[in-house]
Amino acid sequence: MHVPDADVLSPLTLDGHFTFHDAPAMARDFGNRCSLLPAAVLHPGSVSDIAAAVGHVFSLGERSPLTVAARGHGHSLMCQSQAAGGIVVKMESLRGDRLQVVHGGGVPPFVDAPGGELWINVLHETLKYGLAPKSWTDYLHLTVGGTLSNAGVSGQAFRHGPQVSNVNQLEIVTGRGDVVTCSPEENADLFYAALGGLGQFGIITRARIALEPAPKMVRWIRVLYSDFASFTEDQEMLIMAEKTFDYIEGFVIINRTGILNNWRTSFKPQDPVQASRFQSDGRVLYCLELTKKFNGDDVDTMEQEVTALLSRLGYIRSTMFHTDVTYLEFLDRVHTSEVKLRAQGLWEVPHPWLNLLIPRSSIQIFAKEVFGKILKDSNNGPILLYPVNKSKWDNRTSVVIPDEEIFYLVGFLSSAPSLSGHGSVAHAMNLNNQIVEFCEEADIGMKQYLAAYTTQQQWKAHFGARWETFERRKHTYDPLAILAPGQRIFPKASLPLSL
Ligand SMILES: Cc1cc2nc3c(=O)[nH]c(=O)nc-3n(C[C@H](O)[C@H](O)[C@H](O)COP(=O)(O)OP(=O)(O)OC[C@H]3O[C@@H](n4cnc5c(N)ncnc54)[C@H](O)[C@@H]3O)c2cc1C
Ligand SMILES: *[C@@H]1O[C@H](CO)[C@@H](O)[C@H](O)[C@H]1NC(C)=O
Ligand SMILES: *[C@@H]1O[C@H](CO)[C@@H](O)[C@H](O)[C@H]1NC(C)=O
Ligand SMILES: *[C@@H]1O[C@H](CO)[C@@H](O)[C@H](O)[C@H]1NC(C)=O
Secondary structure (H helix, E strand, C coil): CCHHHHHHHHHCCCCCCEEEECCCCHHHHHHEEEECCCEEEEEEHHHHHHHHHHHHHHHHHCCCCCCEEEEEEEECCCCCCCCCEEEEEEHHHCCCCCEEEEEECCCCEEEEEECCCCCHHHHHHHHCEEEECCCCCCCCCCHHHHHHHHCCCCHHHHHHHCHHEEEEEEEEECCCCCCCECCCCCHHHHHHHHHCCCCCCCEEEEEEEEEEEEEEEEEEEEEEEECCHHHHHHHHHHHHHCCCEEEEEEECCCCCHHHHHHHHHEEEEEECCHHHCCCCCCCCEEEEEEEEEECCCCCHHHHHHHHHHHHCCCCCCCCEEEEEEHHHHHCCCHHHHHHHHHHHHHHHHHCCEEEEEEEEHHHHHHHHHHHHHHHCCCCCEEEEEEEEHHHCCCCCCCCCCCCEEEEEEEEEEEEEECCCHHHHHHHHHHHHHHHHHHEEEEECEEEECCCCCCCCHHHHHHHHHHHHHHHHHHHHHCCCCCCHHCCCCCCCCCCCCCC
């Protein structure tokens, strides 16, 4: 096989190694909708391998077309962790032995985790000490560096902020090949740049993540609404309350019959007789999903608190379901679905996902249009919808959010298993486009999360007033635009000359 870049890369002495045979595997991602073949794959044996590789590409200058993409678990949706003709760094090769939990000694506990470590492994390790990170994503088979490059949002974000708000320090290989330790105190500009930075400023090789005591168990509760306004009113009341649940999310169920039967295997209805009589009658339903932690000896206290909180809510009384599970089972819940979907061949299918951040002031008209008009059939995957408070999002990071105190995360997590019709990519994309067009026409101040824009013009509009900062940081930390080319923000070698 002719390997053009073997010569270019041969001056490097590494702890790890380059491979070429697995390049096609690096041209795939969870989205399953685009594919860019890299020239080589770096399996780093050390942080210095990554620094050497990036530094080498930097030294080739702007005429070299080589780029470098860090690949976490490849769970991007549209090629974000791919590099056409470039080098993909398989970050997972760097994980494992460097997970280190530090507790006691008068400092709040933390874990130092390699950038390519999966969150599920971080959890397993910290649980050995009775500790766990505070803020999560719904799915844990994602990497530390990958989610921190986006934001990392789930049902704990209303209290703790997104994952990027729960990091104390990072180690980063910049686009010049320098290894830099940064934190709010040291190299703060790079620290905040990298958080939510879409991989544009450096490769996160280590993150120091804040921990808290982990509960043993959680009560996991689902209640249903047919009225969107009372659903969101209750969500907002709960995220604002002083004493509240530990996890607050919600999802939309469009025209799906038998939803309660689906849960029955794992969720117990409070009132089985009433619950069995409940009919959705083709209505759109809204499910509020909550958890409350407990350890075992404190069940009574937990139940009293739960009862008091639930009594303030306006859900349909016959639709209260709950189950008690270990903290690990709860946090790793999506993996359980993954195993089932894989068995049916429904995991490695295209995922035309759309994730939006919608300001609170527009969520009612958004729902009226989207759930009342645009989406008619049953959904091809979960539709998440829950509010968070902006005060928990540090505005010095690169994360882009709407300009309002409360905004909703709305995720249309569609699968497209078929080539045509209801389950196709074309069908899902058509609906996604209608939703985005509505937001743009109604000018509701929506921002996309995990956006896949393809032109710098679109990215400028996305960043708005923050574009200048983003561009300045790019010029400082990755002036040749070597890193994460799959985000399609800065084409290599065409940065403006005067900044
Ligand atoms: C089933 C599922 C559920 C999800 N649930 C949530 C959720 O609840 N909340 C949420 O916020 N997100 C969620 N996500 C999205 C997730 O945050 C993204 O997929 C993200 O890209 C992380 O995936 P990854 O670790 O595989 O990173 P990749 O997709 O491999 O990389 C993502 C981007 O970051 C760059 N990158 C990767 N590693 C590094 C690094 N160490 N340093 C710098 N840049 C790097 C890549 O080049 C790429 O541009 C979910 C995704 C899936 C598939
Ligand atoms: C958002 O958080 C801030 C700061 O904690 C708080 O003052 C405010 O009341 C919160 N807003 C809502 C609507 O919950
Ligand atoms: C639910 O499905 C029925 C029949 O399939 C359809 O007529 C109706 O418009 C749907 N309702 C909503 C709210 O989408
Ligand atoms: C960030 O928030 C602080 C405090 O709320 C505010 O003073 C500052 O102007 C904000 N900065 C930016 C860049 O928005």
